[in-house]
Amino acid sequence: MSRADHERKEKLRAFLTGEKRRLWSEVRDELFRKQGEDLTPQYDLPQDIGERGIIDLLADISLAVADIRREELTRIEEALRRLDEGNYGICDDCGEWIAEARLQADPYVACCLRCQNRRESALTPPHPTL
Numbered sequence: 001m002s003r004a005d006h007e008r009k010e011k012l013r014a015f016l017t018g019e020k021r022r023l024w025s026e027v028r029d030e031l032f033r034k035q036g037e038d039l040t041p042q043y044d045l046p047q048d049i050g051e052r053g054i055i056d057l058l059a060d061i062s063l064a065v066a067d068i069r070r071e072e073l074t075r076i077e078e079a080l081r082r083l084d085e086g087n088y089g090i091c092d093d094c095g096e097w098i099a100e101a102r103l104q105a106d107p108y109v110a111c112c113l114r115c116q117n118r119r120e121s122a123l124t125p126p127h128p129t130l
């Protein structure tokens with residue numbers, strides 16, 4: 001792995017880890033707030049509940065928001081796994097690196113800007129007939 005590869009990987013890892021931490025703290029806040037609001041708390045949350053415990057808990061709670069969070073957490077785990085395997089941040093279409101700024105705007109984007117534009121122009125004709 002070249003030095004540039006390595007630097008990019010470390011930068012992306014720091015970014016994804018930061019996103020993951022932010023997500024976890026949001027999930028914790030939400031769960032504890034939810035627990036505080038309910039008159040008869042259904043779930044007794046220990047303060048030191050682990051990540052696995054929260055994932056299981058989210059699976060139990062029938063909240064739309066819990067589903068969304070669980071999905072996001074799963075996706076970020078997936079992104080970190082792919083980063084370790086060297087497959088993260090690579091364009092699905094052309095196999096080139098996706099720009100870091102683009103990944104930071106949307107960590108789960110599947111292709112580079114050039115291919116995205118090409119996909120979009122393939123969907124919409126260049127000269128629409130009115």
Ligand SMILES: [Zn+2]
Nearest residue numbers: 091094112115
């Ligand atoms: Zn591409």
